Amino acid sequence: MNRTPIFPPWMDQLIKLLGAGAAVSGLYVVMMINFGASPKTLNAGYMPEQPVPYSHALHVGELGLDCRYCHTTVESAGFAAVPPTETCMNCHGKIAPTSMKLKPVRDSFSTGMPVPWIKVHDLPDFVYFNHSAHVTRGVSCVECHGRIDQMEEVQQVAALSMGWCLECHRNPESRLRPVDKVTDLDWGLERTPEVKATEGRELMKDLGLYDASGQPTVRMTLMTNCSTCHR
Numbered sequence: 421m422n423r424t425p426i427f428p429p430w431m432d433q434l435i436k437l438l439g440a441g442a443a444v445s446g447l448y449v450v451m452m453i454n455f456g457a458s459p460k461t462l463n464a465g466y467m468p469e470q471p472v473p474y475s476h477a478l479h480v481g482e483l484g485l486d487c488r489y490c491h492t493t494v495e496s497a498g499f500a501a502v503p504p505t506e507t508c509m510n511c512h513g514k515i516a517p518t519s520m521k522l523k524p525v526r527d528s529f530s531t532g533m534p535v536p537w538i539k540v541h542d543l544p545d546f547v548y549f550n551h552s553a554h555v556t557r558g559v560s561c562v563e564c565h566g567r568i569d570q571m572e573e574v575q576q577v578a579a580l581s582m583g584w585c586l587e588c589h590r591n592p593e594s595r596l597r598p599v600d601k602v603t604d605l606d607w608g609l610e611r612t613p614e615v616k617a618t619e620g621r622e623l624m625k626d627l628g629l630y631d632a633s634g635q636p637t638v639r640m641t642l643m644t645n646c647s648t649c650h651r
């Protein structure tokens with residue numbers, strides 16, 4: 421638990437005090453969002469240079485590999501895991517075996533030292549995030565990472581600020597899809613806002629976020645609780 425540096429005791433008091441008045445706590449949340457939006461953390465556009473010019477546009481967009489072929493843990497764990505060198509060598513033992521671009525991959529394979537990939541997305545440690553919780557509930561990679569299947573180099577497209585997370589947590593309806601479509605990034609582009617809303621309402625019921633009559637459940641109110649993301 422990493423609470424002390426960001427939540428001084430008065431903050432707990434404040435949360436208790438403000439919990440009662442919806443209008444006031446709304447204001448408080450706005451304040452927090454402004455805090456959360458410090459320039460240090462708004463990394464949209466961040467695109468570090470990687471040790472190997474690996475292209476998602478080629479491997480996913482053209483060759484059609486599924487995200488889970490490489491990011492094997494997205495459905496089962498909190499983290500998404502960048503693939504080990506063995507995954508690349510399944511193909512690159514034979515494909516482009518003398519390419520200079522792949523030299524660091526071959527070196528890694530022979531020495532056993534991992535390729536030093538540079539992390540693109542990085543939330544502060546005091547935020548709890550979990551991939552499987554999203555991916556197994558119908559939130560697609562594209563909602564948070566954009567069109568990775570078209571990127572030559574991975575770029576962070578969303579702010580990953582608290583306000584950005586909350587925008588969806590307050591109203592996820594139109595951002596949900598059937599679970600078996602989460603890695604199809606170009607699925608449903610033709611869906612109108614009306615279709616998204618109708619289908620979304622059913623998916624919300626399936627998830628238990630709405631009850632049978634379409635009213636938000638306790639589970640839904642937990643999505644905006646501080647302790648869901650700060651534990």
Ligand code: HEC
Nearest residue numbers: 479480485486487490502537538539540541561565568574
């Ligand atoms: C052939 C293996 C492979 C496949 C398939 C693949 N990726 Fe990746 N992915 C990688 C590698 C290697 C990296 C690390 C290098 C980089 O950032 O480009 C990476 C990095 C990423 C990152 C950035 C991670 C960070 O550091 O923050 C995201 C996001 C991502 N992939 C999403 C996806 C999505 C979404 C799909 C499916 C549409 C996908 N990947 C399919 C190999 C793969």
Ligand code: HEC
Nearest residue numbers: 472473474503507508510511512515516519520521522525
């Ligand atoms: C399913 C097979 C497959 C897997 C798995 C795979 N690749 Fe590839 N990769 C290809 C193919 C096919 C090409 C195109 C080769 C060509 O154009 O000659 C390619 C091309 C490349 C190139 C460009 C090579 C050049 O000289 O232009 C790089 C770099 C690359 N892959 C990196 C990786 C990395 C890193 C991984 C593991 C994260 C990976 N690949 C996993 C099939 C694969």
Ligand code: HEC
Nearest residue numbers: 487491494499500501541542543549554555559560561564
């Ligand atoms: C609800 C938003 C969201 C969805 C959906 C999502 N991601 Fe992420 N992803 C993130 C965030 C936030 C991070 C940074 C996590 C951190 O720093 O702790 C991240 C990080 C990553 C990383 C870097 C490794 C890691 O775990 O930190 C990879 C790879 C990745 N995502 C791949 C995927 C793939 C593939 C999918 C779809 C199957 C996906 N993500 C769906 C938000 C999302």
Ligand code: HEC
Nearest residue numbers: 548549550553557559563580585588592595627639648649
């Ligand atoms: C596009 C919509 C969307 C975005 C963006 C999003 N989430 Fe979620 N999140 C969801 C949905 C849907 C659930 C599932 C709620 C449920 O089933 O109870 C969820 C659940 C969670 C949970 C609960 C996990 C568990 O099982 O206890 C956490 C924690 C969480 N999100 C953190 C985050 C954080 C942190 C961010 C921003 C970095 C974020 N989310 C961005 C839609 C989203």
Ligand code: HEC
Nearest residue numbers: 455456457461547580581582585586589643644645646649
């Ligand atoms: C859906 C997830 C989510 C929920 C719910 C949430 N937060 Fe956050 N919070 C975040 C994320 C993500 C960040 C990191 C923002 C950044 O790095 O810009 C953050 C950052 C913060 C920070 C640090 C601000 C800073 O300057 O870095 C504070 C304080 C905070 N949150 C308080 C709260 C309080 C109080 C609540 C309840 C009213 C709350 N959070 C609810 C996701 C959430």
